[in-house]
Amino acid sequence: MTTFSPESKVGDIAVEQPSATRSFYRFGIDFCCGGGKSLQSVCDKKGIDVKDLLQDIKNQGEGIVEGPNDWKTSSLSAIISHIIISYHEPLRTELPRLKGMLDKVQKVHGHADPERFEQLQTVYTSLIDELSDHMMKEERILFPMIMQGNGANASATVALMEMEHDDVGEALREISRLTDAYVAPDYACNTWRALWSGLEDLEKTMHQHVHLENNILFPRALLTSN
Numbered sequence: 001m002t003t004f005s006p007e008s009k010v011g012d013i014a015v016e017q018p019s020a021t022r023s024f025y026r027f028g029i030d031f032c033c034g035g036g037k038s039l040q041s042v043c044d045k046k047g048i049d050v051k052d053l054l055q056d057i058k059n060q061g062e063g064i065v066e067g068p069n070d071w072k073t074s075s076l077s078a079i080i081s082h083i084i085i086s087y088h089e090p091l092r093t094e095l096p097r098l099k100g101m102l103d104k105v106q107k108v109h110g111h112a113d114p115e116r117f118e119q120l121q122t123v124y125t126s127l128i129d130e131l132s133d134h135m136m137k138e139e140r141i142l143f144p145m146i147m148q149g150n151g152a153n154a155s156a157t158v159a160l161m162e163m164e165h166d167d168v169g170e171a172l173r174e175i176s177r178l179t180d181a182y183v184a185p186d187y188a189c190n191t192w193r194a195l196w197s198g199l200e201d202l203e204k205t206m207h208q209h210v211h212l213e214n215n216i217l218f219p220r221a222l223l224t225s226n
């Protein structure tokens with residue numbers, strides 16, 4: 001098992017030891033878009049004792065044999081197929097499914113907190129548009145370039161995708177805020193509860209998805225040329 005230090009980068013730890021992402025969730029640390037920061041700097045910002053976090057990361061890794069998917073050595077085309085099958089395709093069903101639930105809950109219970117639901121609709125609707133457009137660009141432009149071994153010429157597109165990931169991360173943080181970190185009020189109906197939990201899953205899955213792209217696929221792809 002790798003030993004990490006306060007200087008280790010959050011994204012590198014998530015790549016080396018995927019079980020560490022459980023610690024990052026627990027401590028509220030962004031390991032996908034904020035992956036380039038050191039543990040010490042994120043701890044300083046959040047008022048966390050870096051020793052506690054390092055211990056928690058160590059505990060998570062204890063007795064676990066990481067894998068079998070070691071993305072550091074998988075082919076780039078295998079990583080891309082995995083991204084499309086495990087993240088892009090499910091999002092194309094999940095995003096409209098949650099929108100349908102949001103519409104329903106707003107219609108029936110929106111009067112309980114109209115402003116919150118209106119803001120949620122605004123943020124969520126633009127998230128659907130942004131993500132649909134973003135995935136299309138990855139699948140039609142960036143991924144084909146990488147598959148052709150032309151990743152070294154894709155730095156501008158990669159930079160754009162990373163910026164869009166930051167925007168998606170911001171929208172998800174806003175959704176988390178608007179849902180009180182996905183805690184439904186006591187009087188919420190089952191659909192409302194299922195909606196909050198679906199939005200929570202969406203955020204977690206997006207973190208894994210963006211981590212795979214930002215910290216594993218893109219850095220390796222940028223080094224490849226024909």
Ligand SMILES: [Fe+2]
Binds near residue numbers: 087135209213
């Ligand atoms: Fe993607």
Ligand SMILES: [Fe+2]
Binds near residue numbers: 134138161165210213
């Ligand atoms: Fe992406």
